[in-house]
Amino acid sequence: MLQQQEVGRLVVPISMKEAINEFSNWRQFKVKGNTVKGYDREIRNFCLFLRNPDIVKVTLNDVMDYLNGVIELGWDPNSLMPRCMALRKFFEYLRLRGFTTLNEELIPIPRKQYKIPRVADEENYKKLIEIIPAESHDPRHIRNMVIINLLWDTGARNGELLSINIADVDLEKKKALIRTEKNRGSRPFREIFWTEETNQNLKKWMDKREALGNKVTFKDPEALFLSLVSCQAGQRLSVKGVGELLRRYANRAGIPYINAHAFRHHMGHDIINQGGSTADVMNILGHASVASSSIYTMMTNVELENRYRTFKGN
Numbered sequence: 124m125l126q127q128q129e130v131g132r133l134v135v136p137i138s139m140k141e142a143i144n145e146f147s148n149w150r151q152f153k154v155k156g157n158t159v160k161g162y163d164r165e166i167r168n169f170c171l172f173l174r175n176p177d178i179v180k181v182t183l184n185d186v187m188d189y190l191n192g193v194i195e196l197g198w199d200p201n202s203l204m205p206r207c208m209a210l211r212k213f214f215e216y217l218r219l220r221g222f223t224t225l226n227e228e229l230i231p232i233p234r235k236q237y238k239i240p241r242v243a244d245e246e247n248y249k250k251l252i253e254i255i256p257a258e259s260h261d262p263r264h265i266r267n268m269v270i271i272n273l274l275w276d277t278g279a280r281n282g283e284l285l286s287i288n289i290a291d292v293d294l295e296k297k298k299a300l301i302r303t304e305k306n307r308g309s310r311p312f313r314e315i316f317w318t319e320e321t322n323q324n325l326k327k328w329m330d331k332r333e334a335l336g337n338k339v340t341f342k343d344p345e346a347l348f349l350s351l352v353s354c355q356a357g358q359r360l361s362v363k364g365v366g367e368l369l370r371r372y373a374n375r376a377g378i379p380y381i382n383a384h385a386f387r388h389h390m391g392h393d394i395i396n397q398g399g400s401t402a403d404v405m406n407i408l409g410h411a412s413v414a415s416s417s418i419y420t421m422m423t424n425v426e427l428e429n430r431y432r433t434f435k436g437n
Contacts, residue, residue, distance in 0.1 A: 136177040139170045146216050165209035178217060183229050186210060203233045242392060243385040248275050250376040262331045263351050267368050269328045270348060272321040274383055278390025278408050279315050281362045281383035288345040297322045303409040313409050
């Protein structure tokens, strides 16, 4: 806890590092763990930039210098929004605690720059799975194959897929119960479904996982997908770990990098192309509202051209 003395609204200055620790401890009771970690990371980066000043000495110019520095280093301009949101929440918390600090409302929230989302297609999906030895007994290949299969079949978020426990899986009905990441309030859980081919690969992984468990002690025995890296073996596989395996396979297959979210965009787009509604997209992908699903109704350039040619007749 912070060591401080208060007289009315007068608070003795403390270091930013101390304030971040208390903010994160308080924040964990309000939002999910990943959000706490994200905010904590962004605020600590700012703290490092300023070399851990007293919180009352932080100015708006400090914030603007930091944001400009991020852009100069080549970061995506869209990365500024979560940084600014984290800083706003942090300084709002300090103000409510009684500290005389920077007014959080002065921290700008940059407009998001729209970009055409990266969408996985069937050709690149096939190239990805073809690069994995089909008859391999290497547990990494077996695990990675079914992860890619599930991303393609379900459109689940990376973190949702990795949250699955063994007890959540129903191989007979080819489905699982997952914890929805961004709709925890009204719909904290939802079911995902997959194909028979994926089911066979999943069974193969679960058998291999059980065999491994007879030889080593898992640090996270409930997790479906485990890290197999020596220093982290037996722990639940991380989001970063999936990103790395996708990047590695994409490089080997000679295709552009496909992140986990590209599979999600494919699923949403495919549902609409098959005649589904935005409500179908919302329910299958676990969106909080139909508005979040509307992006998938947008046509790609090729689809737009084809529709135009149909209307014009040439």
